[in-house]
Amino acid sequence: MPQTSDANRRIVLAERPRGMPDDNTLRLETSAVPEPGPGQMLVRTVYLSLDPYMRGRMNDAKSYAEPVKIGEEMTGQVVGEVITSNVDGFAPGDMVLNGSGWQDYALSDGEGVMNLGPDPENPSWSLGLLGMPGYTAWAGLLLIGEPKEGETVVVAAASGPVGATVGQIAKIKGCRVVGVARGPEKCAHVVENLGFDACIDHRAEDFKEQLAAACPDGIDVYFENVGGKVLYGVLPLLNAFARVPVCGVAGWYNLDGLPDGPDYGPMIMSTVLKMKVKLQGFIIFDSFPASTYKDFRRDMKDWLDQGLIEYREQVVEGLENAPAALNDVLEGRSFGKVVVRVG
């Protein structure tokens, strides 16, 4: 069922998953296309972003954002087209960046919506390199990680939109950069196309030994976005005064309570103490002054103009395929930034 102009397809949260989302987690519903009232505009979704944080929103738990309610459409950023507008500054045909979620149409009063103009270059990039994931990489690495020339930076999920950007910025800053990714194809891409110094397959049996060999001078910055065995392999290699920006724990989003032991809590805390580590969590639109967003856009444009940044996007066709594609993202089967072409 493709996007049409006379129905609004919405993917709603049907029940809260335990572990990985399955066929009962999300449900496709159809309703009427809403009518914009005074001070409102109607936006048609063109691209929907898929990101690991979405798994966390399915939980009914204290977190940095409200959970999605049962029966409510999944949250998500989209790039859409303005169809009709009663909002100053937005005209039919304008492309916009909007947080309107997993659906074909949404009303907006323009609050928090970024106008990309009628004909932006690579509009979907505003969901990735030039948007939240790119800003996350830039701010987490530079403002918390503070990498210095010659230091070693390790990045997990290195072929993903955040990790790929972190590593390329760290190279620009003169660091040795070691990625961790899933499988030989991604690892080859990370080294050959993204320019990392090395990339380790986290599924290798001797993952820890390979990581240690790739970091002969230890690790000064670990950009954390997965948790799990990658973290536990990194801990013994951290140097004194290492910095660990914590941007996500994708490998643990599906956890239902505390997993079986051994307990790595003492190892985490002892390492933080002995190596005087700074471990700092951040949520991109919460943790930094708004002014830094402009600094990010300026840096990223400069680097793109100079050809210093590669960007890889995977386009999934059709809103109905978003649930399966999100599971691919969560389990590391996707490759690069995943967006869904909705219409």
Place this chain on the structure above:
Amino acid sequence: MPQTSDANRRIVLAERPRGMPDDNTLRLETSAVPEPGPGQMLVRTVYLSLDPYMRGRMNDAKSYAEPVKIGEEMTGQVVGEVITSNVDGFAPGDMVLNGSGWQDYALSDGEGVMNLGPDPENPSWSLGLLGMPGYTAWAGLLLIGEPKEGETVVVAAASGPVGATVGQIAKIKGCRVVGVARGPEKCAHVVENLGFDACIDHRAEDFKEQLAAACPDGIDVYFENVGGKVLYGVLPLLNAFARVPVCGVAGWYNLDGLPDGPDYGPMIMSTVLKMKVKLQGFIIFDSFPASTYKDFRRDMKDWLDQGLIEYREQVVEGLENAPAALNDVLEGRSFGKVVVRVG
């Protein structure tokens, strides 16, 4: 066997303990009193400091300081008296603060030795409130914890020399302060004499519930010096942008490898992420600019002059009793700052 002028008793590391030190861990030896050469002085130990970090030095593991070698005397800070001196600035009769370890006599070239003068008030306090533990409390709380008026600060080992000082400084800064200590006697002392708002016995079966009830507005700063169940009780209560200075993990110093599960690693990392927590380890003489030491001494003298700080010391008689007293410190049976009167 008391201190005499014709033999040097030394307590050396006989073997590396697994778990808690026992009768085989340390050994008392006797050797000749050394003779100072040119540029050296002889210092006689008067007070020896006992501190939880000493357990860590018994391990043969990568840490922030070299492990004690087998057959070498245990490290430790002492307040001693200069007996003979060929060092400018030090005269017989001067009291000094020196890192000469668990022994009656030591030679020194004056490097790293602080002269307290011939008749200091409360000389042993330089091992506690006015020395390393006090500076640890001051710097960890103020420079990493950054408490703001009205915030809630939780301090473990609240009757110990570091914890007691952290809590009293936090009160001076206008915070709500909740201590955690072992047993009702210590908890009463923490509230009645030190002025904390509440103190929870960590051995209570409903420890977590009591802690939550004592922190109705959540926790903004957790001064970490024990690890273990106190940490795991604190994590769910941390507020957004909480700060956790990590000064020690005393409850885990005796660990031999990873303990049984469940694995709290995911809970630590998810909390750091969701609540945007800064968790930062520090080692007092490594982590801060030397200039901050003067700021600490100035603040502490002001507060003592104003009667704002209480200090409790427990004096153990005799070097031969130091090993058992250290175990008391490690297991939380001591009360206040423990020093050994050696001579």
